[in-house]
Structures are given as structure tokens and as C-alpha cells.
Amino acid sequence: MIFALITIATFLLMECVTWLTHKYVMHGFLWYFHEDHHQPRYQSWFERNDVFFVIFAMPSIALFYFGVEGGLNYLFFIGLGIMFYGMAYFLVHDVLIHRRFKWFNKTRNKYLIGLRKAHKVHHKHLGKEEGECFGMLFVPFKYFKV
Numbered sequence: 001m002i003f004a005l006i007t008i009a010t011f012l013l014m015e016c017v018t019w020l021t022h023k024y025v026m027h028g029f030l031w032y033f034h035e036d037h038h039q040p041r042y043q044s045w046f047e048r049n050d051v052f053f054v055i056f057a058m059p060s061i062a063l064f065y066f067g068v069e070g071g072l073n074y075l076f077f078i079g080l081g082i083m084f085y086g087m088a089y090f091l092v093h094d095v096l097i098h099r100r101f102k103w104f105n106k107t108r109n110k111y112l113i114g115l116r117k118a119h120k121v122h123h124k125h126l127g128k129e130e131g132e133c134f135g136m137l138f139v140p141f142k143y144f145k146v
Helices: 001-031 030-038 046-066 074-097 110-124
Strands: none
Touching: 001 030, 001 110, 030 110, 046 074, 074 110
């Protein structure tokens, strides 16, 4: 039971980490990697921005490694929460919003439509300044009004 709570808490905490990282790192000193993601037309299927998948996977992988060393411990479940958040981020960001895969083309779910609206507002800003809606799964309620 405690390991499930650790996993869920980590998943929820990752939304805060993502918001802070997106606002202050990706739109800050690592803008070079994120900039192509804000361009209206992508140059290829892959973006420099995809490097963040690798960066965010490294803590999870390290926590899996140290979480099984000497027996299963809480570090493994923190890594699991990070991995689940990464999977959710991929499905919401790359599949639902940016449609790199055409899996959820005709959703009528208000929550998913709200997420898509909020992210489109974020992408209205092509530069690193003056952004909004840096979160992924929790966005302001105004975007859920249909």
C-alpha cells in the first residue's frame, strides 16, 4: 500500500516539476533545445526538443537501478511514478496535442479537449518569453468550458 502511495504521489509531484522545468529550464537556459518545438512547422519528425525525453528518463532509470539494489525499496516506486508520468506526458503531449501519432483524433472528452486548448494557447507564443500554461495535466479551468 505504501509503495502505491509513493508511486501516485510521485506522479502528481511530477506535474509540479514539469511546470517548473518547462517555465524556467526549457523556456530558460535550455531554450536552444525547446525552441524548435515552438515553431509553426517542424523541420523533421524528430525535434531537438525530444532530448528532454532522455533527460527526464535518466532519473527514473537511476531510481530503478538503486531501487532494486539490496532488495526492492521506495526508490524503485519513485522511479515508477516518474515513468508513469513520462508515459502520460507522451500520450497527452505528443499523441493527443501534437498528433505525432493519429490515435485520438476524434475525442469528445471535455478534459482532453481542455488540455489541447491550453497547450495551443501556450504555443501561441513563439518565443521563450511571455508564455502561459506550462503545465500538462492540470491546466486552468477556463479551458474546460465548451
